[in-house]
Amino acid sequence: MDSLLQGPRGRRLCLELAMELDQDIRIAVFHLGYNLDPGAGRSRRMLTMDPLGEAPPPLPEPTMDELAGLITSLDLNGITNQLVHYALQRAVDTARYWQEPEGEDFLAATEEITVPLARVAESLAYSPTTQWWVQKAQPGQWAIDWRSADDPTPLPRDPQHTLAEWGRKERAQEIRAAKERPKNPHANFSGEWWSIPHGLIHTVARIPEGLSLVEDSLGWEEATVIPVAGTGRILEITTEEDWINLCRAFPLEVTASRRHDWFRTTGRHGRWVIPDWEQAATEWDAVHLTVTGYLSLAGRALPVSEDTSTVIAGWDLGTTFWLNDVVRETEEPRQHWHGPHNEDQWVLVSGA
Structure with missing residues (x-):
């Protein structure tokens, strides 16, 4: 530790x-x-x-x-x-x-x-x-839908399309930020600060812990927890070398779009990259951030090269992101959980 x-x-x-x-x-x-x-x-x-x-x-x-x-x-x-x-x-x-x-x-x-x-x-x-x-990604996990059981929805599919759209948006945003935002990191600009792709299936191994260990939570009080099973080529992020090697293998430049936010949170001024998740999917089916990996790495400026660094940001601890279509909902019942307002305890309502 x-x-x-x-x-x-x-x-x-x-x-x-x-x-x-x-x-x-x-x-x-x-x-x-x-x-x-x-x-x-x-x-x-x-x-x-x-x-x-x-x-x-x-x-x-x-x-x-x-x-x-x-x-x-x-x-x-x-x-x-x-x-x-x-x-x-x-x-x-x-x-x-x-x-x-x-x-x-x-x-x-x-x-x-x-x-x-x-x-x-x-x-x-x-x-x-x-x-x-320190637990690695488990075959059986839980996907969390922050809606009640009265609003059922299937798990998202077609991650290739999601990642292609994500990559297109990130590149367009980087070009726009390079034109419109100043290079001075002290300038009062903000925008995208995540280093993860949105819209993919992401899962946790433990419930109810996964319901309360969420970065930048929106104060949800209802959650439908969906049992899933997945397998494949899973990259474990436990050490800084794990994340840095991923960024070196599949770098995506995000300096202009992340410069101001990540300077404020890390104090570092320089070039920034995150993984190109669309390209990473050609080698990995999923990427899992262990709890110890999160606690030791999240929010740090991690050096990728002499003049380039990266940040793990917006990735909840113990979460697995599925880059390819290798995860399925199982036959176990979905669970409905309720988190009373201003209370830390989530309560199982149905589905056990």
Whole structure:
């Protein structure tokens, strides 16, 4: 689990878990994270009031050394499956590739905090609840349709057409962005920031975990979960070499269309590529991002060549994208799940 601390989502997971275990850590992170947040005092404000509605005198703020000491002395025996899942969900919920990371992400990336967080990462390595994080793509998985069972729909087919349309759109967008957008990465422009193709069947191995571990969620409260089975040539993305080699074999230039968003999220200025998924389908039937792969890689600027990098963005952890028509719905019943508003728990309604 050493790789957890290499990635922004893995570091955020460890920090969130530490906050769940100790309220003093939560308070310290609140203050220190605010001070490091790019939006502090503007898009993010700290308001304090006493019972009379007056602003109290400011309290002494915690220091980095004090937070590091709290994490170092943290009792890790209180780690439970529920706490790990909530921390993992928070790490996913706070991922953003179209603007600067939150102050808590900057905080977790400092050496003063990363070093003591190694204890948390090590404890996760030996926890039974995390063993599925290294699991490869399974033959039987679940596709999620964010609609109710009253609105049934078949799984999409013809991935070749979907990928051809995706490739056409990406290339046209890149040409348009090169003409219309400035090369200055600081310019206030935004657009496509994903590195994945849309419209394909994508599946997860675990339900209900897959319902709550979704980047940039739209707050869905209904989901139809479809049992599927698929096999073929499946590429596992676990290490940065796995993703980099895919980008080197099938590069698609996206510098103009991703430049501004990915500069904000990574701080890197230069050329960018993602996999040309239409071409990748000639060698691979599916690509699976393991949980550990997501936690260590997502949101990082990964070097493809001396002047070119890539980012895994918008790809939910543990998800398999099917590039060819090799996956089918099975005879098991579909399931209908409901996620009550403002609650973290998904409830099985029917189909078990």
